[in-house]
């Protein structure tokens with residue numbers, strides 16, 4: 001597991017890549033409501049959603065990432081609030097988000113909390129590594145990599161709006 005605190009100590013909030021599951025499915029957004037960037041890192045996804053009319057909450061366990069994000073939000077006057085939160089031990093339960101985005105984070109035991117945290121009609125955008133590690137990309141531990149079709153099975157109660165498995169990633173959009 002990388003030392004995320006150290007990682008974020010050394011980099012600035014900037015042009016981190018927005019997950020393609022979001023950019024490829026921008027047409028599904030309603031451009032208003034409350035969005036959650038889950039295990040946000042420096043919240044490229046959350047900042048992209050804030051620029052599209054959402055009020056954004058961004059959670060990550062890294063204090064450095066959260067402090068940098070909140071300073072950035074104040075300076076740029078964007079509607080994004082970051083909070084330190086351990087999502088393995090303290091996943092969301094309240095049905096309150098219109099959009100949840102997760103990229104490159106997986107904790108199987110709490111996947112259904114994401115479904116629970118969406119309002120009826122809310123959208124889940126999920127993208128992360130799939131299958132065996134290839135060319136050193138992503139984690140090698142299978143606990144942190146999806147299996148084929150896993151998100152479709154876990155979120156079978158959702159309406160599936162988009163699903164693709166690339167060489168080593170799965171991209172999913174579901175509607176509650």
Ligand SMILES: C[S@@+](CC[C@H](N)C(=O)[O-])C[C@H]1O[C@@H](n2cnc3c(N)ncnc32)[C@H](O)[C@@H]1O
Nearest residue numbers: 004039040041060061062085086087088103104
């Ligand atoms: C690979 S990064 C992805 C960050 C961001 N979603 C992105 O796509 O750029 C994984 C993130 O998960 C966070 N993380 C790992 N375990 C966590 C936990 N138990 N609770 C909250 N965040 C966690 C790390 O701090 C890190 O920011």
